[in-house]
Amino acid sequence: MTPDWIAVDWGTTNLRVWAMGPEGVLAETSSADGMAALSGDGFEAALLRLIGPWLGDRPVPVIACGMVGARQGWHEAPYRRVPSAPVAPGSAVAVPVQDRRIDLRIVPGLRQDAPADVMRGEETQVAGVLALHPAFDGVICLPGTHSKWVHVSAGEVVSFQTFMTGELFALLSQQSVLRHAMPGDGADDEAFDAAVAETLSRPERLAARLFGLRAGSLLHDLPPPAARSRLSGLLIGAELAAARPYWLGQRVILVGSPRLAASYARALAAQGLAAEALDATACTLAGLAAARHPAGDR
């Protein structure tokens, strides 16, 4: 089996690869060789460990997105400035490699000068949304470690904003004093809804309510699933309050893990907004496919 091309999603902590044929995915695999774990020649070796079995005699195009193109990654793919198409024809950066069986290019991220913001990887998912919905005009929300809200119009990214909601949740639920209040991983939808409503209407309460999760656990036996869902809701509610200009009265598409996208959809539904969710992997692959073809080639 020799693929037509190979798709690569290379983030900070993970490396995922897909062998692509004319009808779509032929095979896929992944490893924990994220950008943060590698340096120097380690990148090419990590990639070949996964895709080696797919390589034949002729060079195969390999298109990658994500932190692999950061300054501290394998090869820097400098940010492109918004407003612009999420992925521009011919803008993927060719990477010098030792193994002649691969022709590797990295999709550049996007930068916004004011307010200062950056993305790497999400631009490819946004391009994928536009490939799947060519006429889409509105807002794409990509919840995750660093959630992004992206305003898209006429095929271009107009502006975007990043929130550290996922990283804050991870730090607070796993490493702060609040971890004692939320062992396990159960969820409580009612607690989530109430917390979203609280910080969405009164965002200043975020700072005031966090320690209450620990105190509620100590004094009133607040159940761990309720504490965990309440933390998630307080943080997502505060994000939605700050991101209100992005979603209010807009058409919103969610791209993220099913569980996280469902939380955001639930929070937005409480505000009367029906957001559509797209599969994150499908968007990544559609975006990488779009990045592969120079202008006019499709």
Add this chain to the structure above:
Amino acid sequence: MTPDWIAVDWGTTNLRVWAMGPEGVLAETSSADGMAALSGDGFEAALLRLIGPWLGDRPVPVIACGMVGARQGWHEAPYRRVPSAPVAPGSAVAVPVQDRRIDLRIVPGLRQDAPADVMRGEETQVAGVLALHPAFDGVICLPGTHSKWVHVSAGEVVSFQTFMTGELFALLSQQSVLRHAMPGDGADDEAFDAAVAETLSRPERLAARLFGLRAGSLLHDLPPPAARSRLSGLLIGAELAAARPYWLGQRVILVGSPRLAASYARALAAQGLAAEALDATACTLAGLAAARHPAGDR
């Protein structure tokens, strides 16, 4: 040298002890044997390692405050409910010990049922403030890992609220993606002031501004001291916004490390409020001295 009594401040990560004589401190020392690092017999051994040289033939009173009295500490000193005096006569809990040269008591923390909140250690500092300023009526702010705002009236703690500001700053500046933007430990007062003003007036911006520190560093070479002070200012501003009912129009006393108390004093001064700062150790020792004497004994 045999002290009249021994003062102990035993927190989660540190153990500090003072040999007290008729005129005050005779000697002091400390170790990293905080509550979190100990269990079972380890508590008494850790204490004796520090105070052993001060012990003679007769039992010496030892008064401790802090997390040593938590359920997971040496011996639980159950919370007392507010409103109440910060330290009530005779409420310190006697701890069974093996070494007959010490007579150990632990000061209980305080609990507030609604909104749920707890403190351990700060009640002793509040008692110290009242010992140093017996007629004080107003608000005591104790900035730290978990900052406390305490409303005191007629010698009693009326209500209090905890903010995780210090822990959030530590997690974000040392363990999140923002750590790349703020190596070293310089400070920038102007960046601090602007950030406090921003979240104090628009607290919903906290969530929206955090990632901007990373992006500002990547795109605009935001200097590390400015990034660090801006993070501190954003968090303290959000705390002050949520704690406004505590400080607005009130007399405020700050009790904390000199550097942190100065940051809070600076932020409050920008709001036209002149807060008085007291030395945290002096407050702890005055509070432990107050806890030592049963009612009518002073």
